[in-house]
Amino acid sequence: MPVIDIQGLSKTYASGLQALKPIDLQIGKGEIFALLGPNGAGKTTMISIVCGIVTPSTGTVVADGHDIRKNYRQARQKIGLVPQELTTDAFETVLATVRLSRGLFGKAPNDAYIEQILRDLSLWDKKDSKIMTLSGGMKRRVMIAKALSHEPDILFLDEPTAGVDVELRRDMWNLVRRLRESGVTIILTTHYIEEAEEMADRVGVILKGELILVEDKTELMKKLGKKTLTLNLQDPLEAIPVGLADWDLQLKADGNELEFVFDSNAEKTGVPSLLRRLSDLGIAFKDLNTRQSSLEDIFVSLVHREPAQDIRAGAN
Numbered sequence: 001m002p003v004i005d006i007q008g009l010s011k012t013y014a015s016g017l018q019a020l021k022p023i024d025l026q027i028g029k030g031e032i033f034a035l036l037g038p039n040g041a042g043k044t045t046m047i048s049i050v051c052g053i054v055t056p057s058t059g060t061v062v063a064d065g066h067d068i069r070k071n072y073r074q075a076r077q078k079i080g081l082v083p084q085e086l087t088t089d090a091f092e093t094v095l096a097t098v099r100l101s102r103g104l105f106g107k108a109p110n111d112a113y114i115e116q117i118l119r120d121l122s123l124w125d126k127k128d129s130k131i132m133t134l135s136g137g138m139k140r141r142v143m144i145a146k147a148l149s150h151e152p153d154i155l156f157l158d159e160p161t162a163g164v165d166v167e168l169r170r171d172m173w174n175l176v177r178r179l180r181e182s183g184v185t186i187i188l189t190t191h192y193i194e195e196a197e198e199m200a201d202r203v204g205v206i207l208k209g210e211l212i213l214v215e216d217k218t219e220l221m222k223k224l225g226k227k228t229l230t231l232n233l234q235d236p237l238e239a240i241p242v243g244l245a246d247w248d249l250q251l252k253a254d255g256n257e258l259e260f261v262f263d264s265n266a267e268k269t270g271v272p273s274l275l276r277r278l279s280d281l282g283i284a285f286k287d288l289n290t291r292q293s294s295l296e297d298i299f300v301s302l303v304h305r306e307p308a309q310d311i312r313a314g315a316n
């Protein structure tokens, strides 16, 4: 049984803007699901509905067996949310804030648990500091500690690493992995493809309110993955010779590099024939390398590919 079951969920704001087109999505226990999409795609809207902050126009969400509207309190208890914006009491201390957060969910105090999360987030030595005296990165850690204070089974991270430094990003990723090991399901939204590539088990791509693709990350990278072959030429070329017109080539690095993008899954990649032709034409190279397209390349090509229908057909 999925830990989150979203059926026919849509949202049209009072302004008339349809921020979310009907979405169906199931997320399994212990999964790390990354929701990717450009600004304004509807990621926050979707998260806010699941967390009971925004009312859906249509559809249902069941979180760990509880309907988020009919059984709001039970459903919400299962969920931790780290919102994009920092919302916390500036005058409170770190420890008091996190304790209070736990109390708001009706959980009995558990200082050992709270100490553990503060230590995990490298916040323990700041426990007596007032929030307003902390740096932006530290405040963000406090937001995470608050979201974890009531021991949620499901954690939403909305742009967890937007504007944070490399160190905090690493810490966050490690924390997310540890949480997953303890059985927590994690849904994160991100602009950073790198983050999805590093963390996610499955990736969803949302564009203009439409969930256009949901796919296992490794499958997605394999299926849509192109490879790039780069040849470092012995002598620079001024232009691509006519004899190479059959291959989709690009000249780079002032004519010193020849680049060929190919489909690594194709029966005929075009690589052997290209190399033979180069030899026939007497074009020598010093070195060559291939690299797999990153999730970023894939994402960019998805976002620029129209219409969305094609993408869905391709993904199935």
Ligand SMILES: Nc1ncnc2c1ncn2[C@@H]1O[C@H](COP(=O)(O)OP(=O)(O)OP(=O)(O)O)[C@@H](O)[C@H]1O
Binding pocket: 013, 014, 015, 017, 019, 037, 038, 039, 040, 041, 042, 043, 044, 045, 046
């Ligand atoms: N309360 C609201 N009333 C009207 N329109 C809204 C409201 N909240 C969001 N929107 C609009 O809905 C669309 C989706 O916004 P949303 O915040 O869900 O996108 P997002 O994918 O989270 O973007 P970002 O990455 O910038 O946070 C946007 O066009 C936004 O302007």
